[in-house]
Amino acid sequence: MTLVTEATTEPLFCAGGERPLPGMSLQAWLAERLRARILNGEWTPGQAMPAESALAAHYGVALGTMREALRRLVDDGMIERIHGRGTFVRRALVGMSALRFFRFGGQALNEVPHSRIVERAVVEAPAEVAEALAMAPGAPVLRVRRLREVQGRPCLLERIWLPLPDYAVLVDDDPDAWGDLLYPMYAARCGLTVHRAVECIEFGQPASAEDAALLELAPEQPCAVVTRSAFDVGGRCIEWRVTWGDARAFQFTVQLT
Amino acid sequence: MTLVTEATTEPLFCAGGERPLPGMSLQAWLAERLRARILNGEWTPGQAMPAESALAAHYGVALGTMREALRRLVDDGMIERIHGRGTFVRRALVGMSALRFFRFGGQALNEVPHSRIVERAVVEAPAEVAEALAMAPGAPVLRVRRLREVQGRPCLLERIWLPLPDYAVLVDDDPDAWGDLLYPMYAARCGLTVHRAVECIEFGQPASAEDAALLELAPEQPCAVVTRSAFDVGGRCIEWRVTWGDARAFQFTVQLT
């Protein structure tokens, strides 16, 4: 009598009364099952998952138990719940521009700075890049240098490394058509969604005199350097980038509770 | 038959069936009531609150509802729950040393750096300090300058401002007896507990040639500057401090999910 309206790649029900619970709580086990199904691509980012009632019925658990399992995934940043609409696998990160670490004069809030692609080349991955992207050293990667401008003034310089062949479609097309936001472009053109990222902030100098000139800074001018590894929902690193900006414009706030 | 074992400063029960719920959920209202009682000092930091079952009975709500209210306070960092032991008002922050922003050579993990009080004086609060501490400009404050050393090498210099008369007992005693950790000392000597803090990280130079000399840095050497406002559980700012450290040793990691 139960209609299974969803394709599933796992046993429909853990019958026989025996569930794999070797000390793991039911809600934790449910969360892991759902996480695996998301990672398996059963529900893709932005797509709605079945209703909590449907999931609870599917697994034969109480509603409250399934709610707790879903809450774990929300806390993980894996899914997002919207009252009255449904439960969704989270899309790419937003509002994570390195620009949020800086205060550039006259910068309007939420203003997306203009992007200019300064360089795009297929190169062999240097050791550092290869390690970050979990590739063999020397493997082909797409290297991009991008300058970001606020009100016509250069403020951030980014060096970005992208693993090939995942980003192959970006090798030969027109970079001017990429737009100002890369992550939505990655999703649309390459089917790659950034789900999580780690940033490391340090102080240093521009990587070269040419980079300093692009930023209109003296070569020895101190810069804040933001190194970011970006991962997809499966935990694979799909972008590595380093961003430079004038240290005098750097400002970052931390809440401690 | 119900024994009221706790002193309470509010009506014991919201009788008459009418609870102040002008669109607020019951659990949110409960959380606010409990928050007010904590801020009122009914349960002090480190002390156990009544059991969730007792609280639920006291307010005449279901256990699960009270659990949700308590969960909100946990998420706020207001309380802490320990399985089998109880629910506790959170103590002072730990592991919030500005040292966590730096990597100094040979620094062992969790090593508490040695502290040396370089200056202690009662001064009139400058405008900036007065604003941070919500005092009148020129009001008396205790100014402390502290040098922190790792393996005998100076690494951080702190300028700390403390509102008077709250810290009056520190004006004339022996600073060498303060120890390496100030916040536990504040709690023990002055009855002041840091519950929350906000830090702002910027880039700059030492405040004076003398400060640079204390850090054994050139006066023009770039430094990371960490400005911290520390608040008690009631939201009052009870400490304002600025910390300088060599920018070359600065390293900070941010997780984005």
Added chain:
DNA sequence: AAGTGGTCTAGACCACATC
């Protein structure tokens, strides 16, 4: 053994979004 928080159930009803 007693007391605590953590898990789980099986409902009911409410608030929000969409068609």
Added chain:
DNA sequence: ATGTGGTCTAGACCACTTG
């Protein structure tokens, strides 16, 4: 009107900590 997540109830039992 229907379907979604959010709130609330009233229990039961489990896991952990302490005396």
